[in-house]
Amino acid sequence: EPEVTQTPSHQVTQMGQEVILRCVPISNHLYFYWYRQILGQKVEFLVSFYNNEISEKSEIFDDQFSVERPDGSNFTLKIRSTKLEDSAMYFCASSEVWAANNSPLHFGNGTRLTVT
């Protein structure tokens, strides 16, 4: 069964550094998402992406964050200047065609980001 893959599985970075989290969504999916989960807390929506542009974003997704689909397969989340509070598990997800509103999100295994 096709999977969403995320790399790296664990990223350690120093405060103020830029970090890029990478995701390869399922190939025939059209919607892409980033979620994050701070340890012990809820999974929170960050951003959704469709047709090469952001379709929705949460208040968490401020100017420090950006997303990009640089080629036909990768979907990246960039944090420009990391803060301690950015430490979390970041999940990438993808879903199928627009018409199927109940198409489930398929999640990757997550990238654990630790900001020191």
Add this chain to the structure above:
Amino acid sequence: AQTVTQSQPEMSVQEAETVTLSCTYDTSESDYYLFWYKQPPSRQMILVIRQEAYKQQNATENRFSVNFQKAAKSFSLKISDSQLGDAAMYFCAYRSAGWSSARQLTFGSGTQLTVLP
């Protein structure tokens, strides 16, 4: 804005027994989707079961079934014949159904399920 509440931070069940995880939600919408996701220690989020709000029939998926009470805004998950591999964090999630509505999932805080041998 929609909210999802899981009032049981932790639950335990004996292997082969049945357990029910609770979820309530708050919404003013009439059409939406509800999901249960499982997060084992590997941290991957795995879809367990989904329910369309317009369907009266409760969804079932093998040993997993839901009790969807639309008027009460309740969406509980029943796991029958619990297995050790069912041990995980379980998240209830809500998603709007309208074409112009937000397509993201709103998650509850999760219930950590322990299966006792």
